[in-house]
Amino acid sequence: MSRVHPLLTIVIPAYNAQRFIDRSINSILNNTFTDYELILIDDGSHDGTLSIMKEYEQNDDRIVVLTHENKGVSYCRNLGIEKAKGKYLCFIDADDEIETR
Secondary structure, X not given: OOOOOOOEEEEEXXXXXXXXXXXXXXXXXXXXXXXXXXXXXXXXXXXXXXXXXXXXXXXXXXXXXXXXXXXXXXXXXXXXXXXXXXXEEEEOOOOOOOOOO
């Protein structure tokens, strides 16, 4: 079931982040707050980043994966803003983790 109007949209741009993208995504998924959509944007990675993202997308309907050729983090963030459906917007870097609550 896809969320039409989540309270929060979280955008994570990633480029060659296969070493740490799991930790970042799991830090969000493991929180008790669930009224969000998570937009993962692959910025033309040459490693396994996109495959990891797609696996999460298949297992959680709050996750949307977008991909394009490498255009930089600003392009990714702007794309995330364009696609966001949440009332509020948050950006997290691919190597960041949020505190679990």
